[in-house]
Amino acid sequence: MTKNVDPEEYLKKFTFRPVPPGLRDKIFPLVKKRRARAAFWTPLQWKAVAGFLILGVSAVLIDVGAARSQKARLAGLLNLPAVSVRENGGQEELLSEIWASRSDSAWIEERLKLEKKVAGREDRRELFLYLKEEFDGS
């Protein structure tokens, strides 16, 4: 070696030795094993969750479909106008539409009065039972 040696030039003559052949087989199976162990969910658990999600979504879709077909069937049977589902507060409007379309509105009116009477009677009966319990308790 000469006196004024240039370390950069000197070191450029060197390279790293190749990786030993067995190292690859040592590293990758271990990485795979540790990845599998540290996984948040195992592949089987992922499949189960996906299956439950699909079942849930299909149940909701079937329910919505069935409700729609039943509503259409009921409307057909009662000869009601095809009206869409209303938001809260739209019931009165819906009732007036039905009211106007019915020829037997007088019959319905009577029926409603009767329902009201029954409801009133039920209220009175509940009040009576409540007072009786209070009285018996004291």
Added chain:
Amino acid sequence: MNIQEIYDRYGEKMLGYLIMKLGSRTDAEDVLQEVFLRLARHSLRRRLVRNQAAYVLKAACNEANRFLECRLRDRAERAGVQDVREAIRDALSGPSPEAEDLAAKALAQIPAEQREVIVLKIFEGLTFKEIGSVCRVPLYTAASRYRNGIEKLRALLEESR
């Protein structure tokens, strides 16, 4: 690029760098395994990086630092100069066994952070900016470490002539 391809392309450089940084082949192999585990976990980040070589070397540097911190916490002894020399001698391939021995002897005697910068600059071909990013130091610190390391190497090589 998947981790197998990264291993094929950069495995040799990564192992060499880790041996130089840790001064032990066994530790370097253990750390290399941890590096590939981390690279496998961060598959999306790995695909988004532009400078793949700097990224994998940075991952290796981070993992080696974690390993050294654990060593420090466990109060385990760091490899002595003789062990480092043996490890470097084992990792380097040069024009002759005498030259390999001389280079290993000189590299083992300079501080680890200077050796790391010299390895990244000469063996890995990184720029000072990239070295700064890998070692998490400012560009000028990387450059001064390199300069100081080279000066020490020059003195050591001339001395052993």
